[in-house]
């Protein structure tokens with residue numbers, strides 16, 4: 001049984017995975033631990049409880065993490081994580097659980113999960129984009145997960161889309177993530193509609209619901225988001241053409257308010273040779289399991 005772990009900014013999810021299926025799952029908070037060692041202790045504790053309740057044994061562990069360096073097995077300078085230093089989490093968990101442990105970038109892990117088990121099965125070239133708190137992406141090129149020298153290739157979220165635009169979490173201006181993410185969508189809505197009624201709740205679900213009902217500012221918010229995303233994706237296609245683009249994460253699941261205009265703008269901005277040649281689809285995996293299944297699949301990656 002493989003343990004897949006998806007480290008998030010607030011919550012970390014664990015799943016026992018066998019044959020590409022989640023057999024059991026649990027979660028712990030990422031925040032609130034005294035230090036990284038205490039967090040690793042809590043992860044190991046949760047892993048042992050999963051083993052116990054499922055009467056099974058974990059034989060290897062795969063972790064997907066923000067700014068995960070696949071080669072070093074470390075979380076490196078992650079801007080949204082509670083630690084201000086690199087955390088060699090693969091070695092820390094391997095030592096606690098006495099099994100081999102692999103750590104990779106979370107967006108790359110999700111791409112691997114979608115490729116092996118989801119909407120990207122059978123594709124030789126695939127782009128997987130995670131739309132959530134940030135914007136992550138991973139690439140399958142020529143039938144291999146693209147890693148690059150730091151194990152994090154494919155940072156589409158930090159491609160500059162608007163010169164001298166909005167401030168990004170990376171410290172630069174105009175990155176795609178500052179526009180196409182939960183934070184970006186909320187900011188766009190705020191710029192269009194200073195009325196904060198829809199901004200009281202976290203996330204973007206209520207803005208999406210207002211858009212679905214025809215609220216002008218909310219519709220315009222998703223139109224602009226779709227436009228920015230379409231330009232970013234068209235640029236990505238020019239650089240490394242995939243056969244398909246898979247979107248997942250909470251924002252993607254808002255359906256036609258985003259996908260409708262996205263498909264139109266995307267087709268308009270594609271290089272001529274790619275027009276009509278690739279589709280944009282939603283993740284085929286339940287509950288955004290791409291990240292967990294992909295984390296588990298990192299353990300079998302030959303590189």
Ligand SMILES: [Zn+2]
Nearest residue numbers: 158168170175
């Ligand atoms: Zn950035």
